[in-house]
Amino acid sequence: MLIKNGIVFTEKCEFEPLSVLTDRGVIMGILPADAMIKYGGEVVDASGCYVVPGLTDIHFHGCAGHDFCEATAEAIRQIAEFEYSQGVTTICPATMTLPDEDIEDILRAAGEYAKDPADYGRAKLIGVHLEGPFISPEKCGAQKKELIQPPSAEKLRAWQSAAGGLIKLVTIAPEVDGAMECIRQLSGSIRFSLGHTACGYDAAVEAFRAGADHITHLYNAMPPFTHRAPSLIGAGFDTKGVFVEIICDGVHVSETAVRAAFALFGDDRMILISDSMEAAGMPDGEYQLGGQGVSVKGNRAVLSDGTLAGSVTPLVDCLRTAVKMGIPLESAIKAATINPCRSIGEDKNYGSISVGKAAHILLLDREDLSLKAVYTR
Structure with a gap:
């Protein structure tokens, strides 16, 4: 062609x-x-x-009425087809904090699905993001607090085996018992993202030095940046090479905070994510996320207590919203293509229009x- x-x-x-x-x-x-x-x-x-290159979403939970945690090939297929229709050609969907047996089922289903080479018309599954259960009860967000557990390198190895090596990213709270040791043991084979955490600056810096190199959905489910307590955000700024996710749906983060993030970290490190749940692409109504009921009205998805429960915005719309917020188009495209691919080690094959790479290409109206x-x- x-x-x-x-x-x-x-x-x-x-x-x-x-x-x-x-x-x-x-x-x-x-x-x-x-x-x-x-x-x-x-x-x-x-x-x-x-x-432009096809988009890559490394943090989302579902769309089109399906949740990745359904743990079936059909659910993954429907998700991949919808993502493709929205310009996302490579995906790394996220799990939630669930019982061990459910997580294992999800990972096995993903590993089996990824073996199918016939993926034309569907986004390619290139990884899994384990968002939970190794998070802080203080900052659990829309995840089930009672199912949170201490990090375990042994368990992660077993889960990686169940997934056929597909786990590319693990969100972890560095202050919880066992987190630092888990990062030290496995950061050579699995990437760790600090998030859903109440940690301060020092703990975050220690975790980055131990091998973590991501921040999960900047600003959300973490302490704020202040002039005397710079927190995880300041630690990420001070640690070169740390990638930073942000949700640009117009709900999770204000316009000013989005612009500040790009100015603070630079467009080589920023990653646009959708963090979408199964209601993306669906009408207003009642849905679920990780087994919890979610009410959707307009572009807001909330639990019964009003907690934000992911987004309902596809990544291509987040890209457009970022541009409307004042992010240069080139920076927004980098943050939705090559940066996420670099961040999980998939940039040899995806993320840019380069000779020898996969021909994942979009046409966007100028x-x-x-x-x-x-x-x-």
């Missing part, structure tokens, strides 16, 4: 008028816009569009950033 007449977001994270040649799901060439070539295959006219097409061939 030859995509021409578009403005391509290059691996240098700049826009240029170029043509992109793909074959059998791989990017084969990136050519000058005026290059004269003989080509007998499908030609896509991308006039009026940005040509006027309003609406999604015009998704290609993975």
